[in-house]
Amino acid sequence: MDVYLKYYDLLEQPPEATLEEISKNYSDLKTLYSGDSIEITALNSDFSQELQQDYLSRLDDAYEKLKLLLENKKPVLVKKTVIMDDSLSEWINSIKCFTGVALKSIRERMGVDLKDIFAATRIQPQYLEDIENEQFRSFRAEVYLRSYIVEYTRFLSLDTQKVLADYLPRYRKFHGHNADT
Amino acid sequence: MKRGKIWAVGGGKGGTGKSFITSSMGTALALKGSKTILIDADLGGANLHTFFGLNRPRYSLSDFFDKKVPLQEIILQSGIPNLGLITGSIGSLDSEGINHAQKQKLFRHIRTLDADHILIDLGAGTHNNTLDTFLLADNMIVVTVPEITALENMYHFIKSAYFRKMKFIFKTYNLNATIQDLWKNRASHNISSLKDLITHLKESSDHIRNIFDSEMSGFAVHIIVNQVRTPRDILVGLNLKSVCMNFMGLPVIYSGYSRQDDAVQKNINSKEPFMIFNRLSPVVKEVKTMTENILTGTNISVRKDLDDGCLSKIL
Numbered sequence: 358m359d360v361y362l363k364y365y366d367l368l369e370q371p372p373e374a375t376l377e378e379i380s381k382n383y384s385d386l387k388t389l390y391s392g393d394s395i396e397i398t399a400l401n402s403d404f405s406q407e408l409q410q411d412y413l414s415r416l417d418d419a420y421e422k423l424k425l426l427l428e429n430k431k432p433v434l435v436k437k438t439v440i441m442d443d444s445l446s447e448w449i450n451s452i453k454c455f456t457g458v459a460l461k462s463i464r465e466r467m468g469v470d471l472k473d474i475f476a477a478t479r480i481q482p483q484y485l486e487d488i489e490n491e492q493f494r495s496f497r498a499e500v501y502l503r504s505y506i507v508e509y510t511r512f513l514s515l516d517t518q519k520v521l522a523d524y525l526p527r528y529r530k531f532h533g534h535n536a537d538t
Numbered sequence: 539m540k541r542g543k544i545w546a547v548g549g550g551k552g553g554t555g556k557s558f559i560t561s562s563m564g565t566a567l568a569l570k571g572s573k574t575i576l577i578d579a580d581l582g583g584a585n586l587h588t589f590f591g592l593n594r595p596r597y598s599l600s601d602f603f604d605k606k607v608p609l610q611e612i613i614l615q616s617g618i619p620n621l622g623l624i625t626g627s628i629g630s631l632d633s634e635g636i637n638h639a640q641k642q643k644l645f646r647h648i649r650t651l652d653a654d655h656i657l658i659d660l661g662a663g664t665h666n667n668t669l670d671t672f673l674l675a676d677n678m679i680v681v682t683v684p685e686i687t688a689l690e691n692m693y694h695f696i697k698s699a700y701f702r703k704m705k706f707i708f709k710t711y712n713l714n715a716t717i718q719d720l721w722k723n724r725a726s727h728n729i730s731s732l733k734d735l736i737t738h739l740k741e742s743s744d745h746i747r748n749i750f751d752s753e754m755s756g757f758a759v760h761i762i763v764n765q766v767r768t769p770r771d772i773l774v775g776l777n778l779k780s781v782c783m784n785f786m787g788l789p790v791i792y793s794g795y796s797r798q799d800d801a802v803q804k805n806i807n808s809k810e811p812f813m814i815f816n817r818l819s820p821v822v823k824e825v826k827t828m829t830e831n832i833l834t835g836t837n838i839s840v841r842k843d844l845d846d847g848c849l850s851k852i853l
Contacts, residue, residue, distance in 0.1 A: 389777055394777065395686045395774070400781065401690065402730065403693070403731050408785065412784060412785075
């Protein structure tokens with residue numbers, strides 16, 4: 358971790374800085390030390406070309422390392438706008454039954470991550486995954502599952518009523534079947 | 539007896555507004571109720587008294603140096619409650635003629651002045667007397683303007699002050715020969731800057747590294763950027779912080795800025811203390827902010843997304 362602290366130092370940011378703040382400072386520093394601002398020019402002999410090159414390459418390196426670190430640690434939690442183009446909506450319309458597998462493939466084709474849905478709905482990714490994998494055991498009462506599906510379909514801009522009509526009977530059948538045995 | 543905090547305001551180049559900043563910060567401290575004394579140590583071009591509308595001061599530092607009047611007895615009333623003023627020698631043509639004994643005596647007297655804050659206005663340049671007075675201070679402050687020549691002189695001033703302090707410290711450890719030899723033969727050691735010299739010395743032995751850690755680590759200069767005209771000028775202070783650390787190896791604090799305001803010059807010419815007569819100028823608030831920041835040793839918080847727009851939008 359020590360080495361990362363050095364990178365934060367170089368980028369003149371505290372260790373709790375977000376990737377956004379780091380990126381902003383990185384581009385500011387790069388502009389400052391690449392250009393011919395008065396602050397730099399006035400340094401005269403304290404700022405040779407070698408010193409400049411050395412600094413800029415260390416800065417680039419530090420930024421790359423921190424970017425990797427932060428991207429793996431914390432995915433960007435912003436709601437992506439789902440792009441629904443004609444071919445996609447045509448494909449969705451052709452789906453006969455909205456099973457868990459179908460929902461998963463729609464989501465993946467839209468390029469939406471479960472974490473994106475979590476960020477917007479605060480539904481734990483584990484439950485979202487269970488919906489897609491039809492792990493009906495995870496939902497003790499239909500009312501929970503129902504509310505999760507409403508949020509999920511709204512996020513993907515799907516026809517909520519149609520999805521519920523297809524999906525919920527499968528859940529009921531599972532639990533009815535279980536109750537029999 | 540309590541010992542007042544000493545503030546020294548320097549910066550290398552003349553005309554950056556050192557006297558204006560010193561008189562205004564002193565006024566801000568006095569208005570807060572702190573007993574404050576201003577000293578004009580610009581021995582060659584004393585004019586701090588003019589900021590308070592005094593044009594022929596009764597006493598000056600000449601009385602202290604030539605007639606041996608104690609420093610405490612040549613304090614003039616500035617006209618502002620809690621604020622005393624010791625003026626420089628006006629028209630003295632021998633500004634560098636203060637000898638070592640006189641300088642030591644002045645420093646001794648400054649330390650025993652009865653005040654909460656003692657603000658010293660230094661002259662331009664990097665004369666040893668100026669640097670020594672700067673190093674005497676608890677708060678070392680430089681005033682610069684966003685112009686290349688002022689920044690050049692400011693960098694030189696900060697480096698000279700650091701180098702002089704370093705030489706003093708090494709002398710007390712009987713190491714002054716080490717530092718002089720090293721600097722004389724710097725080419726063979728691949729040393730081309732003060733930063734290289736510091737790095738080289740720190741790596742030369744644990745003993746020397748400890749000296750740096752214990753004696754030099756407290757060296758931090760407060761920067762004030764005066765006469766800013768655009769939001770970009772405000773960022774100069776932030777950039778200087780980065781540049782001083784990265785390329786000189788010296789930490790600085792960006793305490794504040796004040797904008798270019800014609801009202802300031804008008805007040806000076808009509809001999810009206812600016813902080814009292816011009817409460818509406820944004821400069822008043824800016825001076826108060828920098829004064830608070832120096833008191834607490836904090837950096838001014840500046841939004842980094844300042845665009846090249848109109849300064850009047852930032853209040």
